[in-house]
Amino acid sequence: MTPLAEVECLVSPERRLILVCGDAPQDTGFVPDFGTGRLCYSDRDVLYLVSVSDYHDASVTLQTWDAEPPPDPAAEHSEAVEVELSRGGAFVSALLGPRVSPVLRVGPPGRYHVRVDVTGREAVRLRLVDLDDRPSGVERFVVAFWPTGG
Incomplete structure (x- = not known):
């Protein structure tokens, strides 16, 4: 089984x-309760992914x-x-920043299931001990969309 399309x-x-x-x-006014410690928060037309750190470049697919x-x-x-x-x-997109990926055409307007898988979090934590090292692509998010069927 392979994805129909992807952007990274x-x-x-x-x-x-x-x-x-x-x-x-974008104008949902949605502000999640980040104190709940989740990996992903969602609202209409927005997902917030929570990274392990600020000081690196994450890969998002x-x-x-x-x-x-x-x-x-491996997740x-x-x-x-x-x-x-x-x-x-x-x-x-970066928080309050410009788009950093092409638009992925998920399908027609509507509701979608989403699963977020992440790898590399522990590796980023270990590499952050060296302040001269800015990891790139070590923490990897895969965000999969599929129809809800309803």
Whole structure:
């Protein structure tokens, strides 16, 4: 089983956050309770991914699937949410920053299941001991979208 389409980019987390935005104008006013310690928070046209640190460049891959993808056995942590995409597309952005990935055409406007898998968190923690080393692509997020069927 392979994804129908995917886009990948590197992004520098700001305040440990990475945004995955729908390609509709953003004005949800959504502010998650980050004290709950989750990997991913969702609202209409936005996902907040929580990184292990600010001081690195994370790899983010967005994928679209026609059904639930197989689990990633290498994932250190996974979380499932749902998101409504008003126009059916999504892209990666730094917090309050410009788009850093192409738009992934997920499908028609509507609700989607999302699973976020992440690897490399412990490796980033270990490398951050050396302040001269800025890890790039070590923490890897895979954000998979598939239809809710409803």
